[in-house]
Amino acid sequence: MIEKYSKQFIGGIWRDGSSDIVYEDVNPFNNEVIARFKLSNKEDINKAYVAAKHAQKIWAETPAEEKKKVLLRAAELFQERKDEFAQILVKETGSSFLKSMGEVLSIIEMIKDAATYSDRINTPVMVPSSTPGKENLIFHKPAGVVGIISPFNYPLFLSIRAVAPALAVGDAVVLKPDLQTQISGGFIISEVFEQAGLPKGVLNVLTCDMEEVGDYFVEHPIPSIISFTGSTAVGRHIGALCGKHLKKVALELGGNSPLVVLEDADLDQAVDAAVFGKFIHQGQICMITNRIFVHRKLYDEFVTRYVEKVEQLPYGDPMDQKVVIGPIINERQIQKILQYVELGKQEGHKLVLEGQRIGNVLTPFVFADVKNDSKLAQTEIFGPIAMIIPFDDEKEALELANETEYGLSGAVFTKDFERGIEFARQLESGMAHVNDQTVNSAPNTPFGGVKASGLGRYGGEWGFEEFTSVKWVSVQRERRNYPF
Template sequence: MLNKYSKQSINGEWRNGRSQLIYDNVNPFDKEVIASVKLSNKEDVNEAYEAARSAQKTWAKVPSAEKKEILFRAAEIFGERKQEITEIISKETGSSVLKATGEVISIIEMIKDAANYSERMEMPVSLPSSMPGKESLVFHKPAGVVGIISPFNYPLFLSMRAVAPAIAVGDAVVLKPDLQTQISGGYIIGEVFEQAGLPKGVLNVLTFAIEEVGDFFVEHPIPQVISFTGSTAVGRHIGALCGQHLKKAALELGGNSPLVVLEDADIDQAINAAIFGKFIHQGQICMITNRILVHRKHYKEFVDRYVQRASELPYGNPVDPKVIIGPIINDNQLKKILNIVEEGKKEGNNLVLEGKQDGNILTPFVFADVDNKSKLAQTEIFGPVAIIIPFDSEEEALEMANDTEYGLSGAVFTQDFERGIEFARQIESGMAHVNDQTVNSSPNAPFGGEKASGLGRYGGEWGFEEFTSAKWVTVQREARKYPF
């Protein structure tokens, strides 16, 4: 049991929420109750936002060196507790040890990179001016209070990519992780930053039931930025609310990412990438490889070898380091994936590898000869179901790659690097990779999507802009002559 993580963190105090609802957080592999949490209600949400607003005014004035010191200390603590946190992620999310370990390592680098934002807040940008004697400067100031809503699939990573930059630039945060992963997506983050010396109220962590709190978290008048990672349907709703209330929205939503294998590709590398890019974390990743487009020259070989590789992936309890395929997050999601498989069969798609259900685990399914316009190919599956589609020309491949409402990530395999770069640039997505799979992230690079995959960018200078507000200041250093 992890009942030490059953409290809400509001204004530096760990306490029960005021809701009458109690949520049992369960291990998706064996259904063991990890922690029972008394949830928050609207009163708690309001208190958290009020605490954040009060703390932010002081936090914004803290020198950058002190902010950096706290952030680097937080990164250090995550490193010291890596093994413990990896085990919690595996138990709470069903992540393999490989995936959970990678998640912890990646957020350590993310925090260190974000720490540099604090110095940028004290460094105005000088712009050229055509006006004689005029100095033109751009300062950045904190956006204020940021409300963050994070999902279940990469909870620590997807919470931290908003928490770390927001804190670094002088914002205060109210973080609402997914109920199913509230420990690794929220309470551990609150605990580590508290240990690192972050002042109370700068980071508040709470969880609640949507049926009780509704849109109040987004519509509350205090937060100036809402960061949301999740489904496109919910993202559209949150984006509409932010527009109505004139808040900035950073939205990272769904995907239907293509991996394209051109006729000159290294097939060994393409198969390795397509296996990893489809089945890491059971396919429960927004930028997972959802469609594999293969030139007909290699098609039969690719399908045969891919099916063989997929059928050999070890599955079971994710705390076993040898396991790659762990459980689906919950029963409803598992049923949804199985329904997609059955509908795919009814559409006439060729199921060349039929997976099986073992508790909440689904072993890999592979469909071949899929029509890119089919419902199966146009659905974000979010599970271990691979779709392989043949094509005859590069033009056809590009057209199919872009024939989706989504535009998060993409990949192309070719031995001609310049050709690959040009193809990648033409994929309608926020990110694309040559000779690699679609699941990539770097703390100093822009992460985000086009079309129905979202708005805004996380990471690097682009993430800096999401959590700050730019202010133009001019100084007229010599007398200006006016026309009247």
């Protein structure tokens, strides 16, 4: 099933990359090689961008109904093949079946929403003018060619959320998914859109070794927009490169998302949400619940219930649909997570649940009485380590929650909805949720962060703005009198 995805997709042609490097794509649970790829090099990147530039001119002029037809057909194909693609995600990413199926279903809705952009691109917005007889028209145009770099953790979702809106508005795309998840983050996407009737060259997918190609993918002169999802450190570098070359950039970066349980919260609801929000996909999500703040009135009972629930989470081979905790993506990440556990012990935090390593699976670790200014609490933990922190009042909770360089997502639990909304508004984050956990997304809402969590927004009208350029056209319908 998976072995057929072993080629790069450049200019509408499936072929080997031109690099001498052959990459082995492995199942992170058992290290089984599931596919081998001859990677792309700078020559292939150039060919992909040139093909995209040529195809984009034609695609931009394609009637809106035809663009919508392609996108909606792609959504249908994902629906028809959802079980197949969910299994690929399980096998290539180590995702649980629940997470994998949810990922496939979510991108179907995302593509359908993006399809509506095709109509909007030709519909001007009128704004008033203070000049007598003047009419102001605001047009959106395709930006041109978009370079997209997506990560390993939610590869299908995080690729499609940039690919779909870019295609819908008339852009062409060169997509570079993470090497570890290049099938689910790249090649099933190119296959589906090819079958949906997308013209050759409008979507190109390639993978390469960064030591071989360096910054060429970003610095190439053709793309006018770079969309990157990944670490803050790499995002800062890409942002600097885009600034240097005056390219528009969308960056969705790291997070250290707080979940706050106020004294009037429904404790059962808060515990359930905090477990899900921390341990979905083993914690390998940018907006995962990283720090859990609980009012002292509820603190001891919350910790007890939380640990009891976490201890019951089934772990192991994600091919078993009952499994919740599957493998970590690679050995380097496993070692990094275990180092964080040792750091937590050294800093004196209370380890109320000690996980274990079983093959490539790490079962959950839970630290209580964590100090918010500790190195552990201030680090984005991309793994199954929960941190619980007590607070005395709402003001302190807000200060602690905002005490981080990141600002991606947040959550607050209270029975007073208006209180919750006001608290959520004061969280320094691009997204915040009342009586829900931090891992949320909807195709018609703005997704993105503030501070070190990034720039720009995906989704809804905000995503439409990201992948278009804006032009003001004025019409003077009456003769204008000039001062000279």
